[in-house]
Amino acid sequence: MNEEMDVKSDFSETIELIKGGLEPYKRLSKTQVKILDAARELFSTKGFENSSTMDIAKLAGVAEITLFRNFKSKTNLLFQLLAPAIAKVSMPTKINKDKYLLPEEAIKDIILERVRAFKEHNIEMTILLSESIYHEEVRRATKEFMIEPLKSAMRVFIQEKVNEGYFRNVDIDATIDLIYYSVLGFIINYYLLNESPESENVEELVRTYLQVLLKGLFQHT
Numbered sequence: 001m002n003e004e005m006d007v008k009s010d011f012s013e014t015i016e017l018i019k020g021g022l023e024p025y026k027r028l029s030k031t032q033v034k035i036l037d038a039a040r041e042l043f044s045t046k047g048f049e050n051s052s053t054m055d056i057a058k059l060a061g062v063a064e065i066t067l068f069r070n071f072k073s074k075t076n077l078l079f080q081l082l083a084p085a086i087a088k089v090s091m092p093t094k095i096n097k098d099k100y101l102l103p104e105e106a107i108k109d110i111i112l113e114r115v116r117a118f119k120e121h122n123i124e125m126t127i128l129l130s131e132s133i134y135h136e137e138v139r140r141a142t143k144e145f146m147i148e149p150l151k152s153a154m155r156v157f158i159q160e161k162v163n164e165g166y167f168r169n170v171d172i173d174a175t176i177d178l179i180y181y182s183v184l185g186f187i188i189n190y191y192l193l194n195e196s197p198e199s200e201n202v203e204e205l206v207r208t209y210l211q212v213l214l215k216g217l218f219q220h221t
Helices: 002-019 030-045 053-060 064-070 074-089 103-120 122-131 136-163 172-192 202-215
Strands: none
Touching: 002 074, 002 136, 030 053, 030 064, 030 074, 030 122, 053 064, 053 074, 074 103, 074 122, 074 136, 103 122, 103 136, 103 172, 103 202, 122 136, 136 172, 172 202
16 A cells, blocks of 8 residues: 555656656666656557566566566556656646737647647557546546646636636636537547548647637628
């Protein structure tokens, strides 16, 4: 039980440290990097449960005991693999209000920032989505570090624009859920399931997507 709690603590603490500026691969030895690279390949192709520590060690070119000298457990190895990706995707977006003439442009940039981060870490994000079904700590970290901060930032921004009269006074939480889960579906479809988009211009795709979400399909008279 204590070891499990240590692993959970390490996961959250590692994410916080990376968000605070720690560069994860600079603190890792060459052996640790090889083990993580092997784990990434096997977790993404065979799944976490079907990947043994023996297989990971063999692919990394190290002894299994060496793996356990560097990582507490296979679960800890999963957490150390996912932490940098979660930290990168959850980095806060600073909105320069003077930069944007239209609020939807700010929302577009927030979404594009996440889309690029997902694309950069698409293998880790695929593993995260798969393993969040089975690992409570992965689900908790995803909610704590990725979902809630993004929703909170969007809530403040949209409420501000409602108060200014730019957006209609609607249920803000429902609106945020609609945008969040729609964009998540977009990301999963194009960057995790490798479905080819109609256009290679992702920025234009997101802009069109937001126009439909924010303004609907009907012509206004």
